[in-house]
Amino acid sequence: MSRLSKSLIAELDPASPVAESFRVLRTAIRHKKGKAAAGGLVLMVASSKPQEGKTAMLSNLAVTYAQDGKKVVAIDGNLRQPSLHEAFGIRGDKGLVQAIKSSVSLKDAVSPSGYPHLDVLPAGGQPSNPSELLGSAAMAGLLDELKRTYDVVLLDSPATLDYTDAGLLAEISDGVMLVVKRGRTKREWAQKAKERLEQAGAGMLGIVLNK
Ligand SMILES: Nc1ncnc2c1ncn2[C@@H]1O[C@H](COP(=O)(O)OP(=O)(O)OP(=O)(O)O)[C@@H](O)[C@H]1O
Ligand SMILES: [Mg+2]
Structure with missing residues (x-):
């Protein structure tokens, strides 16, 4: 049924141990966050440097939330090295770039x-002015609109230490998960x-150890 890349989303069977570990993570987020206010919850996945598993983590989390019956949208906020569409x-x-510029409707x-239950908002390319786009009022407006439609809005991001983008995305998120890769970070x-x-x-929700 799925067209997902097997390399990123390793286990799709809800009964698998990997799916269970993502359910545990999801539950931990719910407890940390408390009862969500009206509208969907915006959760950002960040890491200090590239290639630590942000996109893999976000994709798996998105699938796990959707399997729980939540209406989910996964957004590729990594306009430096977009890859969510490949996942x-x-x-x-x-995707996002065109929606922010209003050249395409959301x-x-x-x-x-x-x-x-799971939709994706791909990056839509690699613009020359990613920080400007992500920090714009139009971007905040799009998120507000998505929060009215979806229970969970997941935001992928580029390396926090390499670009200002992650800080801009954190400002408009309800909570951030920091991915740390064993043997690398x-x-x-x-x-x-x-x-x-x-x-x-x-609001730091916690640190997730990848690998
Ligand atoms: N737990 C894991 N087990 C095996 N491979 C993994 C795991 N997590 C990530 N990978 C692989 O490591 C690579 C980097 O993962 P991913 O693209 O998720 O990182 P990223 O932090 O999103 O990178 P970028 O900063 O470039 O966006 C990918 O090839 C992915 O398939
Ligand atoms: Mg990525």
Whole structure:
């Protein structure tokens, strides 16, 4: 049924141990966050440096929420190195960038993921001014609109320490999960990324150890 890339979303069977670990994570987020206010919850996935597993984590979390019957949209907020569309095997040429610029309606920018209850808003390319777009009033407006339609809005992001983008996204998120990759992420990188996200006003939900 799924067109998802097997390399990113390893286990799709809800009975599998991997799916169960994502359910545990989801429950931990709910407890940490408390009862969500009206409208959907915006959760951002961040990491200090590239290639630590943000997109893989976000994709799996999105599928797990959707399997629980939640209406979910996964947004590729990584305009530096977009890859969420590849994780879901969908087209990536129309999405967030065009919706922010209003050249495409939000409805037309969002694609079905191939999973029930789960939609994807791909990046839509690599613009020359990513920070400007992500920090715009139009971006905040889009998120508000999505929160009215979806229970859970998941935001992928580029490396927190390499770009200002993650701080901008943290400002408009309800909570941030920091992914740390075993054997790769240095302790001081994670510490610095956490500080930077907190300075942006992010509610840190926790640190997820990948691998
Ligand atoms: N737990 C894991 N087990 C095996 N492979 C993994 C795991 N997590 C991530 N990977 C692989 O590592 C690579 C990087 O993962 P991913 O693209 O999710 O990282 P990222 O933090 O989103 O990177 P970027 O900063 O470039 O967006 C991918 O090839 C992915 O398939
Ligand atoms: Mg990524």
